[in-house]
Amino acid sequence: MIVEQSRGIVKEVGKVLIGKQDVIEKALMAMYAGGHILLEDYPGVGKTTLALGLSKALDLDFKRIQFTPDTMPSDITGFSLYDKESSSFRFSMGAVNCNLLLGDEINRTSAKTQSALLEVMEELAVTVDGTTYPVPKPFVCIATQNPVGSAGTQPLPDSQLDRFMVRLCIGYPSTEDQVAIIKSRRYTDPFEDVRPQIGRDDLLAVQNYLDSITIVDEMLRYITRLCEATRAIDLVELGVSPRGAIALSRMARACALLRDRDFVTPEDVREVFVDVCAHRIVLRPQARIESVSASDILDDVLDSVDPPAMGTVARTRRGRL
Numbered sequence: 001m002i003v004e005q006s007r008g009i010v011k012e013v014g015k016v017l018i019g020k021q022d023v024i025e026k027a028l029m030a031m032y033a034g035g036h037i038l039l040e041d042y043p044g045v046g047k048t049t050l051a052l053g054l055s056k057a058l059d060l061d062f063k064r065i066q067f068t069p070d071t072m073p074s075d076i077t078g079f080s081l082y083d084k085e086s087s088s089f090r091f092s093m094g095a096v097n098c099n100l101l102l103g104d105e106i107n108r109t110s111a112k113t114q115s116a117l118l119e120v121m122e123e124l125a126v127t128v129d130g131t132t133y134p135v136p137k138p139f140v141c142i143a144t145q146n147p148v149g150s151a152g153t154q155p156l157p158d159s160q161l162d163r164f165m166v167r168l169c170i171g172y173p174s175t176e177d178q179v180a181i182i183k184s185r186r187y188t189d190p191f192e193d194v195r196p197q198i199g200r201d202d203l204l205a206v207q208n209y210l211d212s213i214t215i216v217d218e219m220l221r222y223i224t225r226l227c228e229a230t231r232a233i234d235l236v237e238l239g240v241s242p243r244g245a246i247a248l249s250r251m252a253r254a255c256a257l258l259r260d261r262d263f264v265t266p267e268d269v270r271e272v273f274v275d276v277c278a279h280r281i282v283l284r285p286q287a288r289i290e291s292v293s294a295s296d297i298l299d300d301v302l303d304s305v306d307p308p309a310m311g312t313v314a315r316t317r318r319g320r321l
Helices: 002-013 021-032 047-057 073-077 111-123 175-184 200-212 217-230 242-258 266-280 285-289 294-304 310-320
Strands: 037-040 062-066 078-083 088-093 100-104 125-128 131-134 140-145 166-168 236-238
Touching: 002 021, 002 047, 002 200, 002 242, 021 037, 021 047, 021 140, 021 166, 021 200, 021 242, 021 266, 037 047, 047 062, 047 100, 047 140, 073 078, 073 111, 073 125, 078 125, 088 131, 111 125, 111 140, 166 266, 200 242, 217 242, 217 266, 217 294, 242 266, 266 294
Parallel strands: 037 140, 037 166, 062 100, 100 140
Antiparallel strands: 078 088, 125 131
């Protein structure tokens, strides 16, 4: 049932983000895992389109905030207004009062405004004037940023990057996909054809169901060894944190779910490893001099750490059932 619904979601979002099924699936995995998504790519490749398409296919309350240098933290969290009639302050919730928040060009606002998202991304609540206000559930933040052009930008601190479960890149479409994109917008708006496949309560149910996906101790040790390996590389100043290891296990479970399995395999971990971990490691200057990227290092880690044999995973799983 969940797998069929997931395929329907991917198909519906694929009507507006053509030729990018892999990206759509991984974004959906992150939402199933209860995580947040950082879309880092060039302008015009479909970052906003992906977020809006997901909100329609999942029937979520969607809000968008365009980050600029003058965006205030209160625009995100909300603020208190004095009500003359009641002679008291009344709280007005900010942009986070939704299920899916798109923070467009998050690196173009101040560090103070960026930090306004830290609490809600971790605690699903905001605190204003000493009072904590929960946000609607489910809550997912999708933030975008342009990797080129540093004028007027404020890079996200490592602590905030660590809050995002995955960092995804959409990339340019192929020639045929580009032609299809142009044709799809010739007469109508393709967003009008996107039909909801599930609702917010269904998404919450999937997030809760994810805990029932079996991940045996051998797989947890494999995930741990992969993350520990990133901390022992000379070109890496800061490796994957324990939070990253938890995110990797959640994404691996979501991947298994979309592949119609109730247990995690090494291939599930390998499929999402780079997307979960690339933005969590900090490279030393020597890596930039040698033109070595985070993805290159993580690919080497995958090659150097042996996964558990499927027979071992299957036997351990049967022993737990």
